[in-house]
Amino acid sequence: MKTIVILISGRGSNMQAIVEAQLPLKIAAVISNKPDAEGLAYAQAKGIATAVIDHRPHTTREAFDQELMRCIDAYAPDLVVLAGFMRILTEDFVLHYSERLINIHPSLLPAFPGLATHRRALEAGVKIHGCTVHFVTPVVDHGPIVVQAAVPVQRDDTVQSLAARVLQQEHQIYPQALRWFAEDRLRIQQGQVNVRDAATLDTALRSPWEKS
Ligand code: GRF
Numbered sequence: 001m002k003t004i005v006i007l008i009s010g011r012g013s014n015m016q017a018i019v020e021a022q023l024p025l026k027i028a029a030v031i032s033n034k035p036d037a038e039g040l041a042y043a044q045a046k047g048i049a050t051a052v053i054d055h056r057p058h059t060t061r062e063a064f065d066q067e068l069m070r071c072i073d074a075y076a077p078d079l080v081v082l083a084g085f086m087r088i089l090t091e092d093f094v095l096h097y098s099e100r101l102i103n104i105h106p107s108l109l110p111a112f113p114g115l116a117t118h119r120r121a122l123e124a125g126v127k128i129h130g131c132t133v134h135f136v137t138p139v140v141d142h143g144p145i146v147v148q149a150a151v152p153v154q155r156d157d158t159v160q161s162l163a164a165r166v167l168q169q170e171h172q173i174y175p176q177a178l179r180w181f182a183e184d185r186l187r188i189q190q191g192q193v194n195v196r197d198a199a200t201l202d203t204a205l206r207s208p209w210e211k212s
Contacts, residue, residue: 002078002182006030007068007085012039013167014083014104014174019046021175025182028075031068033087049075055087065093079181082136083174091138099188101136102181104174106166108132108148113141118162121153129153129162131170133177135188144193146177146186 003026006015015030016039030043033055043050053071058064064087072080082103094101107117109132112124121129130150137143149169153162180186185196 001026002184003028003076004079004081004178005072005075005077006043006081006083007072008032008037008039008083009034009086010037010039010084012037012042012084014170015039015081016042017171018081018083018175018178019043019048021179023175023179023182025178028077029072031071033064033068033085039084061088061090062092065090069093069096079178081174081178088140089136094136094138097136099135102146102177103134103136103141103143104170105132105134105141106163106170108150109134109141109145118159118166122157122159122162127153129166131166131173133173135193144188144191146180146193146195147173149173 001024005028006018008015008030009032012030019027027048029049029051030039031051031053032040033053035052035054040050040052051071053064053068055064058067078100080097080101082101105113105117107113107121108128108130111126112120118129128150130148132148133146135144135146149172151165151169180195187194187196
């Protein structure tokens with residue numbers, strides 16, 4: 001069975017969705033850069049090892065990333081899963097985990113990389129918004145896309161209502177992407193992800209407002 005380590009900074013609802021999906025994966029540890037991340041208590045209650053590498057005492061981004069790498073590598077994961085990990089990672093870190101580092105971003109990339117995606121989507125007046133699971137490259141919020149889910153933007157949406165609709169989909173597609181990883185079905189070829197035997201793609205990618 002493949003092993004993953006999950007990195008969080010806060011609430012950890014994506015981490016929770018991954019744990020609850022009971023995937024054929026060993027979750028070796030949940031690591032946070034924030035000692036007070038709410039998600040840590042959930043992981044501990046589930047008997048998952050947790051660690052905190054606080055970024056604040058580190059004077060450089062490089063020093064923090066090096067320590068984080070040491071902590072992660074002690075668990076020898078096949079994949080490092082960023083789940084609301086709110087740190088920009090150095091190129092050294094990203095290249096160290098080349099094709100073994102995956103992220104979820106709350107927009108339909110390549111639209112709206114960076115922060116405040118829901119506010120920016122509302123300001124842009126887009127009619128469709130969503131979320132993306134992608135492998136990580138040194139360019140922030142960029143990299144081979146594994147799966148996306150779209151949601152409609154409604155006329156009376158607020159940042160909160162739109163974020164909640166997107167988050168529901170995040171909790172579907174992240175476990176889905178990791179299930180494919182667990183089943184060894186993901187291949188990165190020329191910067192794109194192919195999912196082998198993707199019969200389940202149909203259901204994963206069906207728009208949520210479509211009747212099944
Ligand atoms: C999610 O919206 C994720 O896409 C973004 O940060 C948020 C984290 O939420 N990167 P949670 O900690 O998983 O609840």
